[in-house]
Amino acid sequence: xxxxxLYRDVIVDHNRRPRNxxxxxxxxxxxEGNNPLCGDKLHVFLEMKDDIIRDIxxxxxxxxxxxxxxxxxSEAVKGRSRAQVADLFGSVHRMLTRHDAETDADLGKLAALxxxxxxxxRVKCASLCWHTLNAALAGSAAPVTTE
Amino acid sequence: xxxxxxMRGHFDVERVRADxxxxxxxxxxxPLAYLDNAASAQQPAAVIDAVAGYARAxxxxxxxxxxxxxxxxxxxxxxxxxxxxxxINAASTTEIIxxxxxxxxxxxxxxxxxxxxxxxxxEILVSWLEHHSNIVPWQMLCxxxxxxxxxxxxxxxxxxxxxxxxxxxxxxxxxxxxxxVSNALGTVLPIxxxxxxxxxxxxxxxxxxxxxxxxxxxxxxxxxxxFYAFSGHKMYGPTGIGVLYGRERTLExxxxxxxxxxxxxxxxxxxxxxxxxxxxxxxxxxNIAGAIGLGAAIDYLKAIGMERxxxxxxxxxxxxxxxxxDIPGLAFVGTAPEKSSLMSFTIEGVHPHxxxxxxxxxxxxxxxxHHCAMPVMEYFGVPATTRASFGLYNTRAEIDALxxxxxxxxxxxx
Ligand SMILES: Cc1ncc(COP(=O)(O)O)c(C=O)c1O
Numbered sequence: 342x343x344x345x346x347l348y349r350d351v352i353v354d355h356n357r358r359p360r361n362x363x364x365x366x367x368x369x370x371x372x373e374g375n376n377p378l379c380g381d382k383l384h385v386f387l388e389m390k391d392d393i394i395r396d397i398x399x400x401x402x403x404x405x406x407x408x409x410x411x412x413x414x415s416e417a418v419k420g421r422s423r424a425q426v427a428d429l430f431g432s433v434h435r436m437l438t439r440h441d442a443e444t445d446a447d448l449g450k451l452a453a454l455x456x457x458x459x460x461x462x463r464v465k466c467a468s469l470c471w472h473t474l475n476a477a478l479a480g481s482a483a484p485v486t487t488e
Numbered sequence: 489x490x491x492x493x494x495m496r497g498h499f500d501v502e503r504v505r506a507d508x509x510x511x512x513x514x515x516x517x518x519p520l521a522y523l524d525n526a527a528s529a530q531q532p533a534a535v536i537d538a539v540a541g542y543a544r545a546x547x548x549x550x551x552x553x554x555x556x557x558x559x560x561x562x563x564x565x566x567x568x569x570x571x572x573x574x575x576i577n578a579a580s581t582t583e584i585i586x587x588x589x590x591x592x593x594x595x596x597x598x599x600x601x602x603x604x605x606x607x608x609x610x611e612i613l614v615s616w617l618e619h620h621s622n623i624v625p626w627q628m629l630c631x632x633x634x635x636x637x638x639x640x641x642x643x644x645x646x647x648x649x650x651x652x653x654x655x656x657x658x659x660x661x662x663x664x665x666x667x668x669v670s671n672a673l674g675t676v677l678p679i680x681x682x683x684x685x686x687x688x689x690x691x692x693x694x695x696x697x698x699x700x701x702x703x704x705x706x707x708x709x710x711x712x713x714x715f716y717a718f719s720g721h722k723m724y725g726p727t728g729i730g731v732l733y734g735r736e737r738t739l740e741x742x743x744x745x746x747x748x749x750x751x752x753x754x755x756x757x758x759x760x761x762x763x764x765x766x767x768x769x770x771x772x773x774x775n776i777a778g779a780i781g782l783g784a785a786i787d788y789l790k791a792i793g794m795e796r797x798x799x800x801x802x803x804x805x806x807x808x809x810x811x812x813x814d815i816p817g818l819a820f821v822g823t824a825p826e827k828s829s830l831m832s833f834t835i836e837g838v839h840p841h842x843x844x845x846x847x848x849x850x851x852x853x854x855x856x857x858h859h860c861a862m863p864v865m866e867y868f869g870v871p872a873t874t875r876a877s878f879g880l881y882n883t884r885a886e887i888d889a890l891x892x893x894x895x896x897x898x899x900x901x902x
Binding site for chain 2 (some may be wrong): 344347348353356357362378379381382402403404405406408455460462463
């Protein structure tokens with residue numbers, strides 16, 4: 342187990358200076374996610390134009406993995422359609438959970454999270470933001486949880 | 489079964505460590521520094537051997553057969569009950585009920601003592617620092633009976649407000665349920681004073697002793713509580729076994745909680761006669777091996793001496809408090825004047841979950857999260873803390889390792 346592989350520079354940087362952090366004034370979709378195990382809370386805000394995520398932000402408290410993952414996700418999904426986001430989530434999910442999987446080329450900076458799969462207890466930290474994003478896209482009112 | 493030697497002279501931590509096989513192992517290439525004792529403590533060889541020895545030579549069901557093994561199993565199981573009785577100085581083994589642990593004990597009291605007695609508007613008093621297992625069973629009971637759960641506040645140090653407690657004891661208070669020692673903050677309650685005030689008013693009392701019995705000598709008769717609950721796995725015994733002490737006259741007035749074998753004298757479809765204490769509250773085949781292991785853990789603690797253990801742990805706590813105090817951005821959560829040997833803390837800019845992972849990579853095991861005490865986290869306005877909890881086998885070197893690992897995490901993540 343190699344810590345440097347988990348806390349890569351990109352992760353540490355996005356944890357220190359999370360991008361798209363805060364509350365989006367024009368948000369029309371939002372959802373809340375909780376990880377009851379560690380008390381993490383995440384709120385995702387979306388501004389949609391038709392099928393496209395025009396803008397996104399997030400707020401909350403979490404560990405470095407969950408904060409960096411949300412920050413990286415917010416950069417990655419901006420300007421993408423629902424279908425593209427679903428594909429991307431599929432790739433991220435494979436990367437986080439499958440040891441055999443090659444990391445998909447289209448992941449870009451999100452590939453920095455590949456080290457998480459060596460730390461099974463931390464997979465939920467990295468995926469919380471994606472589940473919350475899905476809930477926001479689905480317009481679901483109930484908070485999602487990792488448990 | 490392994491004989492237990494009595495420790496004389498000064499406390500020799502290296503000799504103690506040699507009794508715990510797991511402490512010899514490495515984690516992630518480093519010597520294990522096990523600082524998660526408040527969650528579950530490790531087992532000495534004497535406990536492991538007692539459990540295995542029972543399985544190898546004496547296993548059978550208890551209280552049921554005339555054959556030799558059943559008699560031996562029954563004798564071992566009941567001998568463990570007598571050890572538990574002496575450990576907390578109960579008046580009689582009829583007052584010692586073996587259960588799964590503290591959680592089951594609180595649930596039993598809520599359902600078998602509380603449920604038939606409580607009326608709408610009656611009050612149950614707990615403190616703000618309770619473990620969820622001393623909150624949720626009472627909330628469930630309130631839902632069933634219309635009783636009201638009231639919460640005695642704590643202050644910024646994590647001390648339960650005694651004056652407010654006195655003021656909250658009222659004509660409708662029926663049950664007071666308090667932790668002896670807080671698992672999230674380490675606060676040791678001056679429990680005698682709390683219990684005296686309740687008893688003077690005729691209120692039933694339960695003490696959650698899960699975090700107390702591994703660290704200090706407990707005398708339930710001196711305390712004068714109605715119920716005292718604890719778990720084996722926090723006092724170097726196995727999981728799945730714990731004790732509910734109940735004062736005999738309080739237990740006698742209770743109806744059974746679960747029905748089944750062992751808790752009856754006779755069963756017919758015309759009516760069933762319940763067994764005597766304590767068996768009335770032990771329905772079904774009990775955790776025989778667990779009880780025997782718990783008995784061995786009690787022997788082990790007694791051979792070393794609770795006073796000696798407490799002294800060693802308090803030294804570790806003082807050392808750790810001093811060693812961690814100058815770590816930049818570290819804030820202790822829980823600074824009561826009287827504390828058991830654990831420290832909860834936060835480090836600015838580093839989430840407890842990340843700390844836990846970095847520490848583990850250096851062989852240091854701590855607990856991170858809400859410690860099953862979410863109201864405590866809410867009170868201090870933190871989502872989670874990191875908790876290092878010390879037991880009788882911990883050393884100053886392990887605290888130094890903790891400090892180094894914390895500094896490493898800060899350099900890496902802040
Ligand atoms: C103070 C306290 N009470 C109750 C419990 C519950 O004990 P158990 O899980 O063994 O039932 C614990 C430990 O988890 C505890 O620390």
